[in-house]
Amino acid sequence: MDHNENMKKACDLAELSVKNGAGPFGCVIIDKNTGKICAETHNLVTIHNNPTLHAEIVAINNASHYFCNFDLSNCILYSSCEPCPMCLAAIYWARIDTVYYGNTKEDAANIGFDDSFIYDEMKKPVSERAVQMKQISCDYPHIAFDKWVEKSDKIKY
Amino acid sequence: MDHNENMKKACDLAELSVKNGAGPFGCVIIDKNTGKICAETHNLVTIHNNPTLHAEIVAINNASHYFCNFDLSNCILYSSCEPCPMCLAAIYWARIDTVYYGNTKEDAANIGFDDSFIYDEMKKPVSERAVQMKQISCDYPHIAFDKWVEKSDKIKY
Numbered sequence: 001m002d003h004n005e006n007m008k009k010a011c012d013l014a015e016l017s018v019k020n021g022a023g024p025f026g027c028v029i030i031d032k033n034t035g036k037i038c039a040e041t042h043n044l045v046t047i048h049n050n051p052t053l054h055a056e057i058v059a060i061n062n063a064s065h066y067f068c069n070f071d072l073s074n075c076i077l078y079s080s081c082e083p084c085p086m087c088l089a090a091i092y093w094a095r096i097d098t099v100y101y102g103n104t105k106e107d108a109a110n111i112g113f114d115d116s117f118i119y120d121e122m123k124k125p126v127s128e129r130a131v132q133m134k135q136i137s138c139d140y141p142h143i144a145f146d147k148w149v150e151k152s153d154k155i156k157y
Numbered sequence: 158m159d160h161n162e163n164m165k166k167a168c169d170l171a172e173l174s175v176k177n178g179a180g181p182f183g184c185v186i187i188d189k190n191t192g193k194i195c196a197e198t199h200n201l202v203t204i205h206n207n208p209t210l211h212a213e214i215v216a217i218n219n220a221s222h223y224f225c226n227f228d229l230s231n232c233i234l235y236s237s238c239e240p241c242p243m244c245l246a247a248i249y250w251a252r253i254d255t256v257y258y259g260n261t262k263e264d265a266a267n268i269g270f271d272d273s274f275i276y277d278e279m280k281k282p283v284s285e286r287a288v289q290m291k292q293i294s295c296d297y298p299h300i301a302f303d304k305w306v307e308k309s310d311k312i313k314y
Contacts, residue, residue, distance in 0.1 A: 007297060011300060015304060024305040026301070045250075048221075049226055051221060051247065052214055052217055060209055064205075064209075070202050080297075080301060082292070086246035088242075088278075089243035089246065089275050089279070090208065092271065092274075092275045092288060093241075093275075095208075096288065097287075097288055098288070100292075101290065102298025107298075111302050111306055117249075121249065122242055131248055131254055131255070131256055132256065133257075134257050135239070136164045136257050138259070140164060140165050140168035140237075141237050141238065143172055145264060145265075147172060147181065148180070148268055151175060155203040
């Protein structure tokens with residue numbers, strides 16, 4: 001696995017992203033077993049008008065589609081920048097266990113992105129966050145959880 | 158705004174989700190200005206084989222599409238469960254400032270979901286996380302950032 005070559009690809013995609021009118025972030029996902037690229041993407045937030053379409057999310061979407069599997073534990077992810085909390089959590093949900101990155105979240109903060117701020121928010125208790133989060137206490141939310149526990153043929157993820 | 162009614166809708170969607178073979182989570186996004194629903198979704202991870210398709214992400218995708226805008230600061234989000242770090246960070250990126258939720262991340266952990274574990278991972282320094290994260294030091298990553306800074310007609314998000 002040529003880590004530098006894969007990182008260069010992610011960074012070339014980040015450059016292309018700026019040219020295309022999106023944020024300066026690129027991502028490549030490699031199949032560990034074959035060394036082949038299974039996703040190569042860049043940020044699409046302002047192109048698709050969708051705040052979730054960071055390069056890593058788009059890459060995970062594409063790699064999941066490629067393998068027809070929500071479990072990407074056979075993959076390595078290369079990102080031109082340290083993943084933000086949204087993308088890092090997506091990496092955990094995808095069971096990807098190795099990530100290589102270029103710029104840091106502090107570098108991203110220095111050019112106006114909220115990565116570092118959101119990492120700080122994550123560490124706070126619910127009541128102290130900038131986003132107001134209020135629990136509604138009622139019986140409804142438990143019903144689906146109970147049905148999930150009872151379901152014998154559920155697909156765990 | 159009838160918070161209990163909106164929460165009931167999110168919870169009904171969570172129940173439907175289990176019936177449909179997906180995770181027990183539902184979400185509703187409401188336009189603050191009109192009180193109208195602009196997205197009502199449930200988890201799709203195992204249905205679409207995509208680990209990013211939590212109810213809140215699908216709802217933000219749909220609401221962005223509805224408004225043709227990556228900025229959803231005009232919206233309130235109702236989730237049947239406290240958002241995981243991926244979804245919470247997506248809420249920040251979408252500029253949604255108010256979230257109502259039902260079950261907690263501890264409730265989710267109790268039925269086998271990793272929400273609480275991933276919150277704990279977020280708080281750790283890069284070197285101590287379960288996911289191996291390695292920075293590749295080279296000049297490439299800075300190029301796209303420099304081009305972003307120089308770009309006069311960029312769309313910030």
